[in-house]
Each structure stands twice: as C-alpha cells, then as structure tokens.
Amino acid sequence: MVLQQGQKIPVWGTAEPNESILISFGKQRVKVRANASGRWMAELKPMAANKNPQQMSIKGKKTSIVYDNIVVGEVWLCSGQSNMVYKMKLPGNYALPAKGENLAALELRKPANEMIRVFVVRRDDKPVSWKVADGESLAEVSAVGYFFGKALQEQLDVPVGIITAAVNGSRIETWTSKEAYEHSPVFGPQLKEGEVDGMIPGGRYETMVLPLIPFAIKGCLWYQGESNCMIRDRQYAEKYQVLVDSWREAFNVPGAPFYSVLLAPHLYSNRMSKDRPPVTAEELPIFHQQQIKARSMIPNTDFVVVSDLVDKLRDIHPSYKWKVGERLARVALAKDYGLAEVVWSGPCADKAEVVADSIVVSFGHVADGLKTNNKGRLDWFEIAGKDGVFRPALADIRGRNKVVVYHPEIVQPVQVRFGWHETAMPNLVNSEGLPAIPFSRVSLSER
Numbered sequence: 001m002v003l004q005q006g007q008k009i010p011v012w013g014t015a016e017p018n019e020s021i022l023i024s025f026g027k028q029r030v031k032v033r034a035n036a037s038g039r040w041m042a043e044l045k046p047m048a049a050n051k052n053p054q055q056m057s058i059k060g061k062k063t064s065i066v067y068d069n070i071v072v073g074e075v076w077l078c079s080g081q082s083n084m085v086y087k088m089k090l091p092g093n094y095a096l097p098a099k100g101e102n103l104a105a106l107e108l109r110k111p112a113n114e115m116i117r118v119f120v121v122r123r124d125d126k127p128v129s130w131k132v133a134d135g136e137s138l139a140e141v142s143a144v145g146y147f148f149g150k151a152l153q154e155q156l157d158v159p160v161g162i163i164t165a166a167v168n169g170s171r172i173e174t175w176t177s178k179e180a181y182e183h184s185p186v187f188g189p190q191l192k193e194g195e196v197d198g199m200i201p202g203g204r205y206e207t208m209v210l211p212l213i214p215f216a217i218k219g220c221l222w223y224q225g226e227s228n229c230m231i232r233d234r235q236y237a238e239k240y241q242v243l244v245d246s247w248r249e250a251f252n253v254p255g256a257p258f259y260s261v262l263l264a265p266h267l268y269s270n271r272m273s274k275d276r277p278p279v280t281a282e283e284l285p286i287f288h289q290q291q292i293k294a295r296s297m298i299p300n301t302d303f304v305v306v307s308d309l310v311d312k313l314r315d316i317h318p319s320y321k322w323k324v325g326e327r328l329a330r331v332a333l334a335k336d337y338g339l340a341e342v343v344w345s346g347p348c349a350d351k352a353e354v355v356a357d358s359i360v361v362s363f364g365h366v367a368d369g370l371k372t373n374n375k376g377r378l379d380w381f382e383i384a385g386k387d388g389v390f391r392p393a394l395a396d397i398r399g400r401n402k403v404v405v406y407h408p409e410i411v412q413p414v415q416v417r418f419g420w421h422e423t424a425m426p427n428l429v430n431s432e433g434l435p436a437i438p439f440s441r442v443s444l445s446e447r
Contacts, residue, residue, distance in 0.1 A: 002161030050072040071114075073115075082169060102319075148162070231276055232279065281422045284421075288438055304330075347370060
C-alpha cells in the first residue's frame, strides 16, 4: 500500500478487550491498548516520502499481522458516478476515442509500476486489497484517477496511491451521510421522511466511504453531477459543500483539496423521464453555474473544464479520460505541490466593459495568450441588448487576454454570456490548450 507522507498515520483494528497492541513500522514503535469493546487505534508520526518497501507488524498477545511492501507518498481518493467509474479496461458498451490511440489500453500493456498502488472499493462484500499498478490490477481502476496519479508520480517522483470508490448513476446525496444532512442548516429543515430531493442519503457513503475512514489521504477527486443535473438540481453547490465538509471531518484532514470536473456537453434534453419535468438545453449550463458557485463557497476546491473532449453529444461518457486526469493533476501540482509554473486553469472571464457597440471581455489564466483550438473564428459567445434577448455574436481575440464581442444589429449591448447551451464545445483556449470556463454573468462596466 501507500501511506500518506507528512501526516499522522492512523492504524486501527480490533482485539480482545484491554489487549495490549504493538505497532512497528520503520524506526517507529507505538503501543496502544484496546478499549473495553476491543477497539483500538494508534498513530504513527508523520513521515517523508519513501520509495523503499517497508514492513509493518501489528502484534497482540496471541496474534500478529504483517503487511509487506509499504511505501510512503501521496494518497488520493477518487469518487463520483460513471465518469469516475470509467475503467482503464473499457467495457464493450463504451465508445472508443474517435481521435488518436486509446491511451488507457496502451497503459495496460506496460510493465508493472511499483511506484503507483491502486485500491478499488467494491460494492459487494468480497475482500479487496492494495495492488501494484499493472495490466491486471488496473483493469477495474478509474481511468481519471489513474492518469491523475501517473502525472503526480512522474512530476513529484514519489509513490502515489489511488483509491477508487465510485458507482454508476449515483447522486451526490447518497455519498453524504444522513447525519451530515441532519446537521446542515440548509438541509436539516428540508428533510422529509429522511429524504433529500426524494433521495435517501448516505447509502454509498455507508458502504464505500465509511469503511475507508480513517485511512490517511491527501485529498479527493470528484467526478459526479450528471444524475443531479437531470433532476434540475438548484442546490447542488450546497450539497457539495455538505459532502466536502463532512468528508474532511471524517478523514480528519481539515482543508483537504477537493477537485472536480465541470460536466461535459451532452444532450440532456433528449433524456425522458415519467417522474420529472423535461430538461431543456439550458439545464447543463445552469448546472455548470452550481458547480462554479461551489468553488466560491468552499475553500481549497476547484474544477477542470472538459468541453473539448466530446466525440458524440449523445454519449455521456467522454473517452479521453487521460486528459481529464492530467488536467486535474495540473491543479494539484500547482496548488498543493508548489509547482507554480504549471498552468492549471483555462481562460476565466474577469470583467467585461461596454465599448461603443461592443462588449470587451477580459480573461485571466491565459498563460501566453488566448487562441482557438481549431484555427476557426471564436464561437459560442452571445450578447443581448436592453430587451434581454441573447443572440449569437461575433467575437475576435484582441491582444493577449481580451475578446471583443458584438452583433451587427445590437447597437447597445448590455449582457454577454459564453458556452450557454448543452451542446456548447467552444474553441477558445489558452496557450496551453486548456478550454475556457463558461459564464452567464460577468462584472459589466461602461467606458
């Protein structure tokens, strides 16, 4: 397995009531006594990263347990629904990437990598264990999680452990304990017969997260939201805050980083349900605003944009998971590991100003400058006049970080938005090729 560097390491288990336990790892020796119920927990002191395999022994009065091949490095928990489940060995009912080679399949043919260890939480009661990353062990591992871990391992040169705990079609409510919702000032008063928006919370948390606690982790990747988008969730940001706060508390890692994925373009409006009102083409961009809002509400959280990674809009599972993992790794490398030179975000609109009959939008996170990823003219910008009706606009890059947006028939524009449709795959990127963040509101001034 991999133990998290730089943190106290919980070691826990059960024994006879009041039994004395000795834990040995490296030069550390820790004694602890089980309580009257037979439960015990000890803590190893924080350690630096260590590639050399070590052994941990846990000795009781009559029983000893030995764990071999333990390294010290970085441990990340990867959770969510099907786009996080999305396995390195792709099931036959998933589409292969239309452009280029399937890098996940290529990775499965490589020799074992002792510096990456993986753990996949199962939905059944069958035992699982940590494994070294190789063609067999990686088959069930989240592709997003693996490529994130691979990028970290290559850049940091330390062992990396990736835990996959994700379930197809699961809503965010099931990944948060019932108690967390009960104690929430937002959702506590809303609970009706133990449900949040018609969903009983806590099921996935109880079976797939709680058994991991209190294993020491660095942070979490979260790729979920499709199922909540389909129910027109207008409180997703608040639900995500309850999840993040409760997980940080449960794992005893205050402020642990949580990085998520802004949902990819998809024809949500084509999905029919007897129990829900129809979803419009605006539902996805509205949901994006919930995801973006969550970042502003919850410290040390962020997201990546994947609007450029879709082959077919009817496919809710974009194929290029190695790019998703690598983009998430950029965020972690820049924010958590001090690699300030890493460009980790696509262009983000900072402000907009009316200049004559145009709106000039200024962007941050442009690296060496703005460009398009297809050498075409900028797309998916819209502006509205005083009537509030948005119309597709013309847009041109000006200088390093500005875009001029205009429409021949709108002489007094007052609003601008970008990427506001479920099919929007804008071509605006920065010099590193990272796509721009969609927006509906940006601070507007006149000049």
